[in-house]
Amino acid sequence: xxxxxxxxxxxxxxxxxxxxxxxxxxxxxxxxxxxxxxxxxxxxxxxxxxxxxxxxxxxxxxxxxxxxxxxxxxxxxxxxxxxxxxxxxxxxxxxxxxxxxxxxxxxxxxxxxxxxxxxxxxxxxxxxxxxxxxxxxxxxxxxxxxxxxxxxxxxxxxxxxxxxxxxxxxxxxxxxxxxxxxxxxxxxxxxxxxxxxxxxxxxxxxxxxxxxxxxxxxxxxxxxxxxxxxxxxxxxxxxxxxxxxxxxxxxxxxxxxxxxxxxxxxxxxxxxxxxxxxxxxxxxxxxxxxxxxxxxxxxxxxxxxxxxxxxxxxxxxxxxxxxxxx
Amino acid sequence: xxxxxxxxxxxxxxxxxxxxxxxxxxxxxxxxxxxxxxxxxxxxxxxxxxxxxxxxxxxxxxxxxxxxxxxxxxxxxxxxxxxxxxxxxxxxxxxxxxxxxxxxxxxxxxxxxxxxxxxxxxxxxxxxxxxxxxxxxxxxxxxxxxxxxxxxxxxxxxxxxxxxxxxxxxxxxxxxxxxxxxxxxxxxxxxxxxxxxxxxxxxxxxxxxxxxxxxxxxxxxxxxxxxxxxxxxxxxxxxxxxxxxxxxxxxxxxxxxxxxxxxxxxxxxxxxxxxxxxxxxxxxxxxxxxxxxxxxxxxxxxxxxxxxxxxxxxxxxxxxxxxxxx
Numbered sequence: 218x219x220x221x222x223x224x225x226x227x228x229x230x231x232x233x234x235x236x237x238x239x240x241x242x243x244x245x246x247x248x249x250x251x252x253x254x255x256x257x258x259x260x261x262x263x264x265x266x267x268x269x270x271x272x273x274x275x276x277x278x279x280x281x282x283x284x285x286x287x288x289x290x291x292x293x294x295x296x297x298x299x300x301x302x303x304x305x306x307x308x309x310x311x312x313x314x315x316x317x318x319x320x321x322x323x324x325x326x327x328x329x330x331x332x333x334x335x336x337x338x339x340x341x342x343x344x345x346x347x348x349x350x351x352x353x354x355x356x357x358x359x360x361x362x363x364x365x366x367x368x369x370x371x372x373x374x375x376x377x378x379x380x381x382x383x384x385x386x387x388x389x390x391x392x393x394x395x396x397x398x399x400x401x402x403x404x405x406x407x408x409x410x411x412x413x414x415x416x417x418x419x420x421x422x423x424x425x426x427x428x429x430x431x432x433x434x435x436x437x438x439x440x441x442x443x444x445x446x447x448x449x450x451x452x453x454x455x456x457x458x459x460x461x462x463x464x465x466x467x468x469x470x471x472x473x474x475x476x477x478x479x480x481x482x483x484x485x486x487x488x489x490x491x492x493x494x495x496x497x498x499x500x501x502x503x504x505x506x507x508x509x510x511x512x513x514x515x516x517x518x519x520x521x522x523x524x525x526x527x528x529x530x531x532x533x534x535x536x537x538x539x540x541x542x543x
Numbered sequence: 544x545x546x547x548x549x550x551x552x553x554x555x556x557x558x559x560x561x562x563x564x565x566x567x568x569x570x571x572x573x574x575x576x577x578x579x580x581x582x583x584x585x586x587x588x589x590x591x592x593x594x595x596x597x598x599x600x601x602x603x604x605x606x607x608x609x610x611x612x613x614x615x616x617x618x619x620x621x622x623x624x625x626x627x628x629x630x631x632x633x634x635x636x637x638x639x640x641x642x643x644x645x646x647x648x649x650x651x652x653x654x655x656x657x658x659x660x661x662x663x664x665x666x667x668x669x670x671x672x673x674x675x676x677x678x679x680x681x682x683x684x685x686x687x688x689x690x691x692x693x694x695x696x697x698x699x700x701x702x703x704x705x706x707x708x709x710x711x712x713x714x715x716x717x718x719x720x721x722x723x724x725x726x727x728x729x730x731x732x733x734x735x736x737x738x739x740x741x742x743x744x745x746x747x748x749x750x751x752x753x754x755x756x757x758x759x760x761x762x763x764x765x766x767x768x769x770x771x772x773x774x775x776x777x778x779x780x781x782x783x784x785x786x787x788x789x790x791x792x793x794x795x796x797x798x799x800x801x802x803x804x805x806x807x808x809x810x811x812x813x814x815x816x817x818x819x820x821x822x823x824x825x826x827x828x829x830x831x832x833x834x835x836x837x838x839x840x841x842x843x844x845x846x847x848x849x850x851x852x853x854x855x856x857x858x859x860x861x862x863x864x865x866x867x868x869x
Contacts, residue, residue: 402764424770425774429780448778463806487785
């Protein structure tokens with residue numbers, strides 16, 4: 218199993234990318250192909266495992282402030298070269314923590330959409346209060362959507378939930394402003410009318426359903442998906458800060474917090490986005506995992522596991538088959 | 544100061560409404576006019592204060608499952624009668640925890656919009672990790688918006704932040720999928736182009752900015768506003784549940800949690816929506832406060848304080864003046 222890792226363009230440079238890769242190599246068996254500046258990459262790889270890692274040198278990469286549209290012309294950039302290798306079957310999946318717009322546009326233009334898929338979508342796992350996750354898509358690829366895109370997101374989410382998450386009969390919801398069938402804006406009302414003919418569609422979901430485990434997959438447009446994702450991170454951070462401030466107000470609560478260290482560690486692990494690795498871009502013909510620009514080593518490590526599950530589950534082929542039956 | 548309280552249509556009946564009113568009367572001086580079924584209301588009022596409360600009897604009310612459009616024909620319903628009294632200057636403000644769609648449509652049709660306001664908007668206070676709140680509007684009145692509505696929301700939010708929240712130079716943001724000026728969907732990009740001519744407009748805000756205190760007011764369409772609100776409630780609930788589950792796993796952490804009781808109480812108070820009372824419907828000519836159907840007594844009590852601030856600050860007049868200068 219060969220996995221291309223774009224080492225360039227992350228917020229913290231090459232270091233966390235390579236460190237995450239080294240950690241993943243200790244746990245799982247795969248062949249990494251690292252694309253990027255070998256002068257920066259090589260010194261970070263321990264001598265004992267350097268023979269396991271292929272490096273494909275290029276110093277060019279798409280910077281965060283550049284427009285995504287420039288990616289198609291920059292044929293020497295790390296993400297372009299990586300996508301070409303994936304396209305030419307030199308590897309089974311690609312991971313990038315660089316410019317996500319560039320990754321998405323190159324995945325669509327160079328790898329290509331699965332036949333019948335109107336738009337690829339980014340999917341993200343949301344932690345819930347139950348012992349399971351809810352898959353949210355689209356988490357940011359398409360800011361303006363048509364009803365038929367949301368139907369495609371539902372079909373792709375269903376296949377992902379079955380194949381990668383191992384859920385027998387996934388329940389798919391449509392993110393709306395109320396659970397009643399009549400609730401929604403123009404887009405979701407039209408989408409609802411199309412979605413209700415799908416046997417696995419379980420109706421409208423509310424924002425709180427992202428975290429209560431009552432739906433396995435929730436679909437929405439990429440603008441709302443992004444806002445919801447950042448809202449949930451913001452709430453968790455605010456609660457953390459308020460707790461810290463309150464704890465410092467008395468010695469007794471400081472002692473209490475010390476005794477609860479394990480509890481807070483479990484909570485952090487459960488709500489830490491690093492643990493979910495990258496977000497698969499569903500709807501393109503090969504596995505592409507988009508990681509956050511600010512990914513730390515653990516996030517890259519988990520993104521690699523995510524890539525492995527995506528390859529092993531053959532979810533791209535399953536989505537392709539599902540769309541021939543549409 | 545006279546405040547009309549619609550006693551009908553809440554999820555838990557008349558009881559929490561009257562209890563909240565009784566609590567508020569102990570703290571502040573005002574004259575309540577309760578509209579609703581006097582056979583249910585009277586027994587809940589302590590004899591010692593019964594002379595302070597006027598009851599305007601009607602047994603009819605709009606049920607949650609009825610369409611909002613039926614409100615205009617139901618001239619004997621509690622919300623219709625209450626709105627008529629407000630319209631006829633028999634009181635200074637109205638509070639309802641009944642059918643919110645009915646309250647909004649009657650407020651718009653019977654009380655009327657302030658001249659120049661394209662659509663009234665619901666505004667809600669969000670707790671932040673700083674010692675202040677962020678005002679979110681529209682929190683649910685308008686599911687599909689045009690760019691000019693969002694400009695009106697910004698103007699109204701600015702006046703509310705200055706007059707009711709007491710902020711000297713409120714910073715207004717536009718909820719988007721990134722902080723850069725170029726980010727957004729079609730609606731927010733067009734809104735941004737209009738908003739940037741306003742001197743108090745501080746650019747795009749992200750979901751996380753709702754809780755970090757970096758903006759005083761954040762505007763969005765009512766569909767996203769509602770989703771964001773329920774998402775944030777969902778995250779807080781999920782964190783609470785995860786904490787409870789983890790705490791029960793060891794005696795030490797149970798002791799820790801006991802010592803941290805005060806901390807958790809402060810956090811609960813800070814993040815409990817009951818504490819913010821109802822949500823003012825800005826843009827209509829008189830103060831109308833929409834309370835959640837599931838309001839408990841504390842939420843009704845706080846909604847009454849909210850009504851008092853809204854009357855005292857003369858925010859309706861200030862919005863009216865601002866729109867003559869638009």
